Amino acid sequence: MTTTHSTTSASSAGPAMPLIFERSVPGSRATDLPPLDVPAGAIPAGLAAAEPPALPEVGQLDLVRHYSHLAARNFSVDANFYPLGSCTMKYNPKINEAAAAMPAFTGLHPLQDDADAQGALKVLHDTRLWLAEIAGLDEVSLQPCAGAHGEYAALKVIRAYFNDPQGGNQPQRRTVLAPETAHGTNPASCTMCGANVAKVPCVNGMVDLEALRGMVNNETAALMITNPNTAGLFDSTITEIARILHDAGALLYLDGANMNAIVGVSRPGDFGVDIMHYNTHKTFSTPHGCGGPGAGPIAVRKFLAPYLPVPQVERRGEPGKHSYFLDQDRPKSIGKVRSFHGQFGVLLRCWTYIAACGPEGLRNMSQHAVLNANYLAARLSGRFEMPYFDHRQGRFCAHEFVTVPRTLLARGVTLVDIAKRLIDYGIHPPTMHWPVHDCLMVEPTETEGKATLDRFIEVMNKIADEIEREPALLKEAPQEAPVGRLDEVAAARTPVLTAALRR
Ligand SMILES: *Cc1c(COP(=O)(O)O)cnc(C)c1O
Numbered sequence: 001m002t003t004t005h006s007t008t009s010a011s012s013a014g015p016a017m018p019l020i021f022e023r024s025v026p027g028s029r030a031t032d033l034p035p036l037d038v039p040a041g042a043i044p045a046g047l048a049a050a051e052p053p054a055l056p057e058v059g060q061l062d063l064v065r066h067y068s069h070l071a072a073r074n075f076s077v078d079a080n081f082y083p084l085g086s087c088t089m090k091y092n093p094k095i096n097e098a099a100a101a102m103p104a105f106t107g108l109h110p111l112q113d114d115a116d117a118q119g120a121l122k123v124l125h126d127t128r129l130w131l132a133e134i135a136g137l138d139e140v141s142l143q144p145c146a147g148a149h150g151e152y153a154a155l156k157v158i159r160a161y162f163n164d165p166q167g168g169n170q171p172q173r174r175t176v177l178a179p180e181t182a183h184g185t186n187p188a189s190c191t192m193c194g195a196n197v198a199k200v201p202c203v204n205g206m207v208d209l210e211a212l213r214g215m216v217n218n219e220t221a222a223l224m225i226t227n228p229n230t231a232g233l234f235d236s237t238i239t240e241i242a243r244i245l246h247d248a249g250a251l252l253y254l255d256g257a258n259m260n261a262i263v264g265v266s267r268p269g270d271f272g273v274d275i276m277h278y279n280t281h282k283t284f285s286t287p288h289g290c291g292g293p294g295a296g297p298i299a300v301r302k303f304l305a306p307y308l309p310v311p312q313v314e315r316r317g318e319p320g321k322h323s324y325f326l327d328q329d330r331p332k333s334i335g336k337v338r339s340f341h342g343q344f345g346v347l348l349r350c351w352t353y354i355a356a357c358g359p360e361g362l363r364n365m366s367q368h369a370v371l372n373a374n375y376l377a378a379r380l381s382g383r384f385e386m387p388y389f390d391h392r393q394g395r396f397c398a399h400e401f402v403t404v405p406r407t408l409l410a411r412g413v414t415l416v417d418i419a420k421r422l423i424d425y426g427i428h429p430p431t432m433h434w435p436v437h438d439c440l441m442v443e444p445t446e447t448e449g450k451a452t453l454d455r456f457i458e459v460m461n462k463i464a465d466e467i468e469r470e471p472a473l474l475k476e477a478p479q480e481a482p483v484g485r486l487d488e489v490a491a492a493r494t495p496v497l498t499a500a501l502r503r
Contacts, residue, residue: 121313141300254273264363
C-alpha cells in the first residue's frame with residue numbers, strides 16, 4: 001500500500017470471489033414461481049428439452065451477494081470520478097430511473113394500439129420537438145440507437161436526398177469529407193453506407209479552410225464535423241466552413257457527441273449545420289458504458305425531413321383535444337433503422353432529464369461543463385503540456401481538453417503507466433492517444449464539484465512527482481484494483497471465464 005487516497009471499489013475488492021456456478025447448490029431457489037398452468041402436452045414432445053438448462057441454483061441472498069460483490073468491483077460514475085474525454089460520463093440523475101421504472105411504461109407492449117399508448121407517444125413527441133429546438137433544426141428522428149447508428153441513418157438520409165430527382169438530384173455526390181481528427185465512427189459509418197471518405201487536414205486542431213476549399217467539388221455529399229471538435233475546441237470558423245460546403249452544393253453534418261459544451265448556448269442550425277446526430281447517453285445523462293444502451297436521434301433541416309426513418313410520432317387535432325399517432329405514410333423515407341420506436345427506455349430518461357433541467361438548467365449544464373474543463377486545464381497546464389490551451393493567451397477549451405505530457409513521458413513512463421496509476425487513486429483514466437498521439441483527453445463534466453476537481457489536480461501532480469522521483473511505482477500500477485496490469489491482448493484472445501478471480 002503506497003497511497004493514502006485509495007478510496008476506490010478496489011480497496012473493497014476483498015478475497016477471492018466464487019463464481020455463481022461455484023455457489024450453486026442443487027435445489028436452491030431465489031424465488032417461488034406460481035404453479036405451472038401450461039397444460040400437460042401443450043409443448044410438442046419433439047420441442048421439449050430432455051434436461052433442464054445448466055443454470056446455477058442459488059437462494060435469493062446468495063444471488064444478491066453475487067451481484068453486490070460484482071457491483072462493488074465495478075469502476076462506475078456513481079462511485080468514482082470518470083473524466084473520460086469525448087464520452088461525457090456525467091452523473092445519471094436517479095429521477096431518470098424512477099421515470100423509466102414506472103409500470104405504466106414498463107408494461108406497454110410495442111405493438112399496443114396508439115390509443116392505449118398516448119403517454120408514451122407524448123414522451124416521444126415532446127423529445128422530438130425539444131431536440132429540434134435545441135439543435136435549431138426542423139425535424140428529428142428518434143429511431144437510431146447510438147451515435148454511430150445516427151451517423152449511419154443520417155448518411156442514408158443524405159444519400160436518399162441526393163438520389164431523389166425531386167430532391168437534391170445529384171446522385172454523383174458520394175464523397176464525404178471528415179477532418180483528420182474525426183472520431184473513428186465517422187469514416188466507419190461512411191464506409192458502411194458506401195460513401196468514399198476523404199480526410200481534411202487540420203491546423204492547430206481546426207479544419208484547414210484552404211485545404212477544404214481545394215477538396216469540395218460536385219462529388220462532395222457532405223462534411224462530417226464535430227464541434228466543439230475532438231481537440232476540445234469550438235471551431236470558430238464553422239460558419240465559413242458551412243459557406244464553403246453550401247457554395248459547392250454540399251451539406252454540413254454535425255457529429256453532436258460534444259453537444260454537452262453548447263446546449264442552450266449556440267445552436268447547430270444557426271451555425272450552418274443541415275443534419276446532425278445527438279448522443280443522448282452523453283449529453284442528456286442516459287446511462288452508458290461498455291457499448292450500450294444509448295440513443296442517437298438525428299435532427300435535420302426541412303428539406304431532408306421526408307427521408308427520415310418511419311414511423312414518425314405525430315400529433316393531430318386541436319390543442320386540448322389532440323392525440324398522438326405513429327405516421328407510417330412517408331413515401332420517401334429511408335425505411336426503418338430499428339425495431340419499433342427506437343430505445344424507448346433511454347429516450348424516456350432523456351425526456352426526464354430535459355424536463356427536470358428546463359431551458360435555464362440545460363444552459364447552466366453546458367456553462368459548468370466548460371468552466372470545469374477550463375479550471376482543470378488552467379491548473380494542470382504548468383506540468384502537463386497542452387497543445388491547444390493557454391489561458392494566458394486567451395486560448396480556452398470547451399468541455400474537455402487535450403494534454404500531451406512530453407516532459408513527463410521523456411522520463412521513460414508511458415501514458416498507460418499514468419492511466420494505471422490513476423486507478424490506484426480511485427480515478428478512471430482519461431481517454432488516451434486520441435485525437436492525437438501521446439495525449440490524454442480529460443472531460444470532467446458539469447456534475448463534479450470543485451472539491452473533486454481539486455483532488456484530481458492533486459493526484460495528477462502527485463503522479464508527476466512520482467514520475468520524477470520513483471517512476472518504478474507507475475510500472476507496477478494498478479496495485480489496488482481487483483486485477484493488476486493485464487495482458488489485454490491475451491485477455492481478449494484467450495479469455496478465462498470459468499475460474500474464480502483469485503486476487
Ligand atoms: C462517442 C462518439 C461517437 C459515437 O457515439 P456512440 O453513441 O458511442 O455510437 C461519435 N463521435 C464522437 C466525437 C464521439 O465522441
